[in-house]
Amino acid sequence: MHRNLNFALIRRLTIFILLSFFFNGTSMAQQVAGAPEKQSRWVFGGDFGLGFSSYGSNVLISPTAGYKITPAWEGGVRLTYNYYSYKDRSLKFSSHNYGGGLYTTYVIFKGLFAHAENELLSYERAIISQNAVVETERIAVHSIFIGGGYRQYFTANSFASIMILYNLNETLDSPYENPMFRIGFGFGL
Numbered sequence: 001m002h003r004n005l006n007f008a009l010i011r012r013l014t015i016f017i018l019l020s021f022f023f024n025g026t027s028m029a030q031q032v033a034g035a036p037e038k039q040s041r042w043v044f045g046g047d048f049g050l051g052f053s054s055y056g057s058n059v060l061i062s063p064t065a066g067y068k069i070t071p072a073w074e075g076g077v078r079l080t081y082n083y084y085s086y087k088d089r090s091l092k093f094s095s096h097n098y099g100g101g102l103y104t105t106y107v108i109f110k111g112l113f114a115h116a117e118n119e120l121l122s123y124e125r126a127i128i129s130q131n132a133v134v135e136t137e138r139i140a141v142h143s144i145f146i147g148g149g150y151r152q153y154f155t156a157n158s159f160a161s162i163m164i165l166y167n168l169n170e171t172l173d174s175p176y177e178n179p180m181f182r183i184g185f186g187f188g189l
Contacts, residue, residue, distance in 0.1 A: 040157050040188030041068045043076065047184030056086040064103070064186070072107040080121060082175070093133050095124035097175065101143075111152060115163055117145040123175055143176060144168040157188035 046063035059082070066076025078101055085094035101119035108114060120142055127135045149163030163182040170178055 042066070042189050043068060043074060043186050044189065045184055045186030046078070047182050055088055056084070058085075059083045062184075064184075066103070066105075066186075074105045076103055077101070078103050078117065078119070080119065084175075089131075091128070091131050091133065093126045093136075095126070095136070097121055097123045099123075099141075107151075108148075111150050112148065113151060113161075114148045115146070115165065117143075117165070119143045119145065121175065123173065125173060139173060141171075141173055141175065142169055143174065145180070147179070149182075151186075158186065160185050 043066040044064065046061075048062065049058070049060040051058040060080070061082075062078060062080045064076055064078045066074045068074050080097075080099050080101075082097040083094070084097065086092070099119060099121035101117055103115065103117040105113050105115050120140060122138055123141045124136055124138050126133045127137065145165040145167055147163055147165035149161055151159045151161045153159045161182075161184050163184070165180045165182065166178050167174060167176050167180065170176070
C-alpha cells in the first residue's frame with residue numbers, strides 16, 4: 001500500500017512538472033514571437049565540457065562572441081582551451097591545447113540552424129614507444145566543421161543550444177572524432 005502511494009505521488013509530480021514546463025515554454029515562445037523585448041545584435045556565449053574516468057580527464061572551455069548580421073544570420077569568433085590528461089600504469093601524459101576560429105550560423109526555421117566553423121588549434125601530440133611517452137611536439141591542427149542544431153530560447157536574448165558537427169578535415173592528428181556533439185548557451189547584450 002505504501003509503495004503504491006509513493007508511485008502515485010511520483011506520477012502526479014512528474015505530470016505536474018511536465019505540464020509546468022510545457023505551459024512555461026509556450027508562454028516564453030509567445031513572448032519571443034511577440035518580441036516586445038528588443039533583440040540585441042551582439043551575442044555572447046559558448047560551451048564547456050568535462051570528462052573524467054579512471055584513465056584521465058578532459059576539460060574544454062570555449063567562449064564565443066558573435067554579431068547578428070541579419071535576424072537569422074550570425075557570425076563571430078570562438079576561442080578554445082582544452083586540458084587533457086591520460087594515465088595508465090606507467091604511461092602518463094597531460095597537455096594544454098588552445099586556439100580559435102571563425103564561425104557562422106544561419107537560423108533556418110524556428111530554432112533550427114545550420115553552422116559552419118573554421119578552427120586552428122595548437123595541439124600537443126605525444127609520441128609513445130614501449131608504453132612510455134618518448135617525446136611531445138606541438139603542431140597546428142586545422143579543422144573545418146559543418147553541421148546544424150537547435151536553439152531553445154528562454155527570452156528574446158538568451159538560449160541554450162545543441163549541435164552535431166562533422167569535421168571535414170579529420171586526420172590522424174585531429175583531437176576530434178566525427179561526429180562531434182556540442183551543448184552550449186548564449187545571451188545578447
